[in-house]
Amino acid sequence: MPSASIQSRRNLQLAGERALLVQVIYGRRTRDEAEDSLAELERLADTAGATVVGSITQRRERPDPALMVGQGKLAEIQLASRTAEANLLIFDNDLTAVQANNLDLSMGIKVIDRTELILQIFARRAQTAEAQIQVELAQLQYLAGRIPVSEKQQRFFGGIGMRGPGESPFQLRRAPMMARITILKRKLREIQKRRQLTRRRKFGPAVCLVGYTNAGKSTLLNALSAAEAYVDDRLFATLDTKSRAVFLPDGRNAMLTDTVGFIRHLPHGLVASFRSTLEEIGQADLLLLVMDAGHRYVRP
Ligand SMILES: Nc1nc2c(ncn2[C@@H]2O[C@H](COP(=O)(O)OP(=O)(O)OP(=O)(O)O)[C@@H](O)[C@H]2O)c(=O)[nH]1
Ligand SMILES: [Mg+2]
Incomplete structure (x- = not known):
């Protein structure tokens, strides 16, 4: 049996928590990239059921090895989290074990990073x-x-x-x-x-729907076939691939498969664990990239 603290970290309850987001920008990361990443973190926090009460960004030459942020910034974060009555701190950057430990000790509230947040969402989904x-x-x-x-x-x-x-x-x-x-x-x-x-006999060419999470892959699968795939305006609604036969207007058939969506910095452990699911993509005859036409990077 894993120890009590490990067990409790695996079952973190993020629903109803008041979260303060923290992001450290360093290296060659541009302001646009950082903003997108923070917006995505906010969506992830919302998907996990937390309420985002604010965000703090710091630009540094490199991350502080002990705390990720600097000492002065830490004081600012402590003050902001008290003022906003936050009980959860979510870092957009991945924390090392040392940093997570030090932050846990000096903050007195739960501190998690992007990877842990994504793992929690996957666990619930x-x-x-x-x-x-x-x-x-x-x-x-x-x-x-x-x-x-x-x-x-x-x-x-x-x-x-x-x-x-x-x-x-x-x-x-x-x-x-x-x-x-x-x-x-x-x-x-x-x-x-x-x-x-x-595995069912091949039913025409294998087509995989791929794309960013929440782009509308499952909605498209439902529209083209009789699948009743779960659709939700949250990130990572689909974790289990679903294949359905599709009858094309020209009389031909295809096998359409829904897949897990992409996101920035998908944790490596998750990619490795979902390898068999992702292998379906590798065996497909055609990849159909689904994009949200309303997204600012997509020009319809
Ligand atoms: N306006 C509009 N909304 C859409 C369209 N397609 C999907 N949606 C909505 O977008 C949200 C996400 O759709 P999903 O089909 O769950 O997206 P997905 O790509 O399967 O997402 P994940 O499984 O989370 O990776 C849902 O709220 C859908 O109702 C569309 O063509 N137009
Ligand atoms: Mg889906």
């Missing part, structure tokens, strides 16, 4: 057994890399002369996670093998 396993796997892999620093240090400093049969607390916490990861990977392989066996 996953419907089928396969999607649930894929999300749990991604969550565990993310958390395994973020065992609190102090315990990593414990292992690092306490090791000399103590190595051997005895396990450090760090390993004690990591071992059950690794065991669970192995079990989940095996379950996933079994499900995928079964699916390959039952």
